[in-house]
Amino acid sequence: MPKPLQYRAGSVIYFQGDVADKIYILQSGKISLNYQDIETGQDIHDSVQAGEFFGVKSALGRYPREETALVLQDATVIAFTVSEFEQFAISNSRIILKMLKVFSNQLRRIHKQVSNLMQNEEQQNPEQGLFRIGEYYLKNRQYAQAKYVFGRYLTYYPAGKLAMQAAKNLEIAESSLARYGEGKGPAPIPESESRAAGGGAGTGSAAPAAAGGSGSALSGVAKAYYDAVSLLTQEKIPQAFSMFKKIVEMNQEPEYVAKSIYELGRCLYLMGKYDECIKHFTAMISTYPRHPELSNALYFMGQSYEKKGDKDRASTFYKKILAMVPDEDDAAHIKAKKALKLLEA
Template identity: 50%
Template sequence: MPKAVFYKTNSIIYFKGDQSDKVYILNSGKVSLNYEDIESGQELHDLVKTGEFFGTKSGLGRFAREETALVLSDAQCMAFSVEEFEALVLKNIPLILKMLKVFSNQLRRIQKQVQTLLAAEEHVNPENGLFSIGDYYLKKQAYDQAVYVFKRYLVFYPSGAQATQALKNIELAETYAKRYGSGKGPDTPQAVKQSQKAGPEIVRDVEKPQTTKTLSDTGQRYYHAVSLISQEKYEEAFKEFKAIAAEAQDEEFQTKSQYEMGRCLFYLKQFDKCVALYTTWIQKYPKHPDVKDALYFIGTSYLNQKDNVKAVGIFKKVLSMTPESESLYQKTKKMLKQAEGAK
């Protein structure tokens, strides 16, 4: 059965590049589909109207999302699996005609853009495009999304032309998220200038990461190791993270490296070691924002070891800590159902 899912303002339904077979229909609220124009390289925004469907092409085709779906105001969507959506379409001829019209217009627009792009021999710089997306979210005060995108930038371009600025923007977004909360705070990129009008206390908090922090050798090594995980080179990544955790004087990278070591152990199917590492890590950093994800890996490790009772307990704990709007909640709910069914 299709499910009604609620999303809060500034939350993300899915990111560009995500893999999913879900198709959505907007019941209420506002959702924007943000994507990069292949001709100009600029980010475009399509507003989804109430009653319209989105995520259709990638959902039905089972390929990566081509756009990011951002919630502009509290929204309720119906989430369909491919099978559920196909069943709906087969019973609704007007919906089929509407889909054909939408796809036809999109194909004509894309064909025209591609022809223009090829004729001008222009190519969009993916590095700059990714950085621009993070900058967009920072300006829109969507700090969690900005942090996510800038971190992805550092994964793919640890020595990129804007790596140092990406690190500064991460720290700026994290500072504003803690001080103001999502959707609030000074305008950016002139955030520092405006904060000077607000008083010396804010200036100290903002200027320090903006002017003194650079992407160190340790930072470059860390993001290189993260890229090794994306290449499924788990043993190499584990060795690099272990070295960083042992050598780094920066506690932030020590903590992050220890967390990533647990991920490597999980992907290497060394579940006992994964559980032991994350258990120690959580005890040491109980308030770290990745604790929920670490617990998820612990629960999944138990499930792989056929210890379903422990898995159920861990998954329930993760659900109690996680808002329903987060993708982790849906993943954990699915794993909990699997664990309970195997008991």
């Protein structure tokens, strides 16, 4: 059952980019939802009033938080799991009506912002407008949002004119998020701007080099990899798994083979094949002891053991990540620390 939680002034209930799994209703106190306006880049501070809920969209949509929830005055909030909130909403029609009103206002505001962004483009094209929003987030180090937007682009426009650039920028966002964490690290140069400046990929190894140095042409293996990434963002996990497996079996380009091996393990986890996930990542670590996704592989192994009910083994993997990645601002460190804390609660 949901229980009241107490927060002191100055504390943070959740940060922008955090994994969303709770919905909150403010009982008393004062909370501000802080985020950056996608049109102007200005900091926005939305106040939450007593009786209002927050964190709903990201929790129900299962994507990272879009804002930071900052406590301005000592507050009491009720935290719901998604299933608890759904049951609560079903039995309380007033909550549903209030949700519709809030979402309607937010959608109108977002529609206006996106429309203004698109009007600044040479062509008022929704495909291009969505891509530009992703670039905006990427340049401002909001990697989780950039990852989400470019993933949505590939879902809506898998064969679009900017699909290859979107896939590259998606890879940049994922690499930057894993390496630096949300809001940190050097600002990546989006792929389209990099080419316009006469350069190659925007962030070194984060974006793949074009085949033959042509600046835009991708090799067959690279294209297959990004097609598989696109399927993964569309949650077509079995299809993505098959494509990554083919890339590994072809064994033509070591960079994409190594990346695909990691993605295979991630697919196994997402498909609920926890024993196979553990076995796969164990083999990967043995073959690639310096794999760039090593800490994330260990995290998925810990998560797999946790799903299997083996909390002791899961704890061992989380502690290994913390020892291996001492930087407390690193995304892998943050995830492992949070998972260990939940495990020990």
